Amino acid sequence: MKRLLILSLACIVTTDAQTVDYTKQIAPLWDTYCVDCHSADDADGEFALDTFAALMKGGEEGAAIVAGKADESLLVKFLEGRSGRGGKNEFMPPGKREKLKAEEIALIKAWINAGAKGPLITEAKPMPKEVITPKIAPTVPPKRSIQAVAFSPKAQLIATARYGEVELVNPVNQVTVRKLTGFTGKVNAVAFSPDGETLYAAGGEAGIVGIVRSWKTSDGSPLRSFEGHTDAAYALAVSPDGQFIATGAYDQKIRLWDTATGKEVALLKGHNGAVNGLSFRPDGKVLASASADRTVKLWSIPNGQRLDTLSQPTKEQTSVVFSADGKTLFAAGGDNRIRVWSISAAAKEGTNKILTSRFAHEGGLLNLALSADGKLLASTATDKTLKLWNTADLTEKLLLEKQPDWSSALAFTDKAQLIAGRVDGTWSVYEAAKTVLKP
Structure with missing residues (x-):
């Protein structure tokens, strides 16, 4: 370009x-x-x-x-x-x-x-693309990288997303309780229902299909498949009341699903790049999305109407998260910055003001996570660092130890312990600078 x-x-x-x-x-x-x-x-x-x-x-x-x-x-x-x-x-x-x-x-x-002449060849709608993927067996086993992690205070389980499966782990003794299998392709996002009884996962095969599935956490039995994305799904969020899940994909679409029926409630269109991150406001009335098109958008739930486009970022946005009170929104991405906006009750265009744009890491940011009490924000980046920030003023609280690989996955436990999952397949749980678990 x-x-x-x-x-x-x-x-x-x-x-x-x-x-x-x-x-x-x-x-x-x-x-x-x-x-x-x-x-x-x-x-x-x-x-x-x-x-x-x-x-x-x-x-x-x-x-x-x-x-x-x-x-x-x-x-x-x-x-x-x-x-x-x-x-x-x-x-x-x-x-x-x-x-x-x-x-x-x-x-x-x-x-x-000169006359504002148009294209020499008449524009036409793009023809649907057929992706032909050769079936070539890998010569070595694929790396079992961790793309996402989640924690449920109700179920007291950690979920780690790997290629083709999700592992449910006891956070105390590090024992894998069960594996949720049958997933085609990479699992890019996971989230528990508020009651901890259901685990949702989103992913799929790039250029072929997006897959969203759910399982019972008690016995690992499959519940539903949510079908609609035409490319790999990257983002997943569960509404605070558990009534909806929202998924975002490389197909540039966000889909809102009814968790009870598995039916699509709304199709949210407007991004011009992959949807990388999603976050519901605590009242469940607004959904925030982060995209490769360098924007963060706000959507009304459940009708899917676009409320605002926050266009201050200068590069791809990878993660977005609402504060505990829903009045503040954090987002981060490839421009090495964490941005903070004040979000109005209506969240409509012109009412949401940017508060802070903080240079956060020496590399593009991969993910954000908010502690259960809302006081800490964790960030991870391609410079292989992990940082903790005070959410009140976005001041740096702690720089954690240098990571052996990109920490693509972050989640807090209910005890303010930070779970970090890495591309090399390892994961750790941190409390301040001390490593509590290190499988």
């Missing part, structure tokens, strides 16, 4: 404005800066830029492009910060999001002044 943009910008100097190619030079700019908030699935202001037809249609404020007149085009006015909306000169992208460079805006203006 970067190389394409550089080549495109070079054409400003070497190419006459009449030859600006929309597909090669203009559309990539929308992909880079705009479509995370302006796509068919998530059209802020009823304005989408993911197709030429949608761009030329405009939005709720009218036409965005006036062919032949760049300076009169509303889109250009927003890009240059002279929109005049509400007596203000608002920019697009908004807030602290990266703005288009002067030469990029110049290229867009040259294209508009």
